[in-house]
Amino acid sequence: MHLLTLLLSTLPPLALAHGNHGGGGEGGSQKPAVDPNANWMTRHMAEEHHITAFDPPSFFTLHDFDSSGHLDIPEILKLYGLFDPSNAHYTPAQRDAFARQILDLVDTNRDDLISKDEFLHFLLVEGKELPDLGTGPGHHGDDEYEYEIHHWEKYHDENTKLEDLTHPEDIEHFRKHEEMEREEEEREERERRAKEKGEVEGKGWVVEENIPGKFRRVDL
Numbered sequence: 608m609h610l611l612t613l614l615l616s617t618l619p620p621l622a623l624a625h626g627n628h629g630g631g632g633e634g635g636s637q638k639p640a641v642d643p644n645a646n647w648m649t650r651h652m653a654e655e656h657h658i659t660a661f662d663p664p665s666f667f668t669l670h671d672f673d674s675s676g677h678l679d680i681p682e683i684l685k686l687y688g689l690f691d692p693s694n695a696h697y698t699p700a701q702r703d704a705f706a707r708q709i710l711d712l713v714d715t716n717r718d719d720l721i722s723k724d725e726f727l728h729f730l731l732v733e734g735k736e737l738p739d740l741g742t743g744p745g746h747h748g749d750d751e752y753e754y755e756i757h758h759w760e761k762y763h764d765e766n767t768k769l770e771d772l773t774h775p776e777d778i779e780h781f782r783k784h785e786e787m788e789r790e791e792e793e794r795e796e797r798e799r800r801a802k803e804k805g806e807v808e809g810k811g812w813v814v815e816e817n818i819p820g821k822f823r824r825v826d827l
Contacts, residue, residue, distance in 0.1 A: 647739035654744040663730040667723050678721040680706045691746035705740050712738070 641653040648666065652658045656669070670686045671678060678686070683706045688694055697705075713721045713729045729735050 646736045647745075648737050651745045655746065663727050664723070667726045671723075676723060678726070680710075680719060683709050683721070685747045686745055687740055687742050688744065688746040689742055691743075693746060694742055697742075705742065708740065709737065 641650055641659065643650075645653075649659075652661055652666070661669075667678070670682065672682050672685060680703075684690060684702055687705060687709075689697060689702050689705060710717075710719060710721065712735070713725055715725050715728070
């Protein structure tokens with residue numbers, strides 16, 4: 608039995624009641640204090656990156672996720688957390704409308720890209736700021752990052768023991784890890800069976816369960 612499975616099986620029922628966030632590193636969040644009336648960019652940097660001192664060039668570079676020198680539509684959506692599960696209720700059309708709203712403000716040459724020059728002109732010359740779209744602080748890290756920065760750092764620390772990890776966020780985090788481990792074991796088992804059956808092509812194994820249905824051979 609995996610350690611995570613053992614842990615989950617021994618957690619008390621109380622763990623399912625949100626709000627019981629005592630122990631661990633409670634009150635020790637590393638998130639900088641920020642004025643709730645601060646602009647969205649400042650709140651985003653404080654909540655998502657724990658940064659309070661930044662300038663427009665560094666903000667741009669941090670969110671140029673592919674280091675291409677410009678922000679495209681997916682990067683704008685990622686910046687605003689529109690790929691995060693918390694914003695899964697937005698439709699593709701709504702996401703596109705959000706991106707268009709930002710492009711209309713910053714993309715002066717209308718090529719659907721925000722260059723660094725355009726971004727700096729918008730902030731430093733026009734004296735404007737990226738608006739709050741009402742989509743939250745802009746969660747755009749992976750599961751591990753979001754769990755660490757929004758939960759672990761707030762309620763736990765290096766002295767936290769396994770028996771202290773009883774918050775709903777802890778349980779969900781471990782559940783995802785268990786699911787990933789199980790999927791990996793199932794994949795490895797399929798490949799092992801395929802190898803034993805001699806289903807070999809080239810340097811890898813062809814596993815029927817991994818082939819999309821429309822490409823599978825149908826024996827009539």
